Amino acid sequence: MTDTVRVFVNGRGLDAPAGGTALDAVAVHSAADASAVREGALVVTDSRGLPIPADTPLFNGALFRLIPNRVRDGADPATQFET
Numbered sequence: 001m002t003d004t005v006r007v008f009v010n011g012r013g014l015d016a017p018a019g020g021t022a023l024d025a026v027a028v029h030s031a032a033d034a035s036a037v038r039e040g041a042l043v044v045t046d047s048r049g050l051p052i053p054a055d056t057p058l059f060n061g062a063l064f065r066l067i068p069n070r071v072r073d074g075a076d077p078a079t080q081f082e083t
Contacts, residue, residue, distance in 0.1 A: 007062040016058055023054040025064060033066055043069045 004015040009029035016025040022044045027034035036042040043051050047063035 005058050005060045005062070007058055007060075007064065009064045010066055018058070020058045021054060022052060022056040022058065022062070022064055025058055025062070026054075026066065037066070040069055042066045 003018055005018050005020075007014055007016045007025045009025055012029060014025060014028045016028050023034060023037060026037055026044060033042060037044055037054055043066070044054055044056075045065045045067055046052050047065075049065065049067075052064075
């Protein structure tokens with residue numbers, strides 16, 4: 001058994017630790033991005049763009065993308081027309 005698995009983060013192929021998590025793969029990609037995921041500024045998604053938990057187990061060929069975590073604007077859109 002090998003010590004690493006081949007994964008992709010934002011299209012870049014990486015060798016991440018076998019038995020690791022999506023966050024471990026992000027850390028191999030970029031320590032700053034891993035920190036941003038921990039802080040909630042970035043979200044890890046799967047190959048379809050659906051958010052996944054950062055502790056998702058790695059597997060060979062896994063595809064992850066990082067996207068900004070945007071807060072929804074809860075304001076009533078009609079208020080922009082009030083004077």
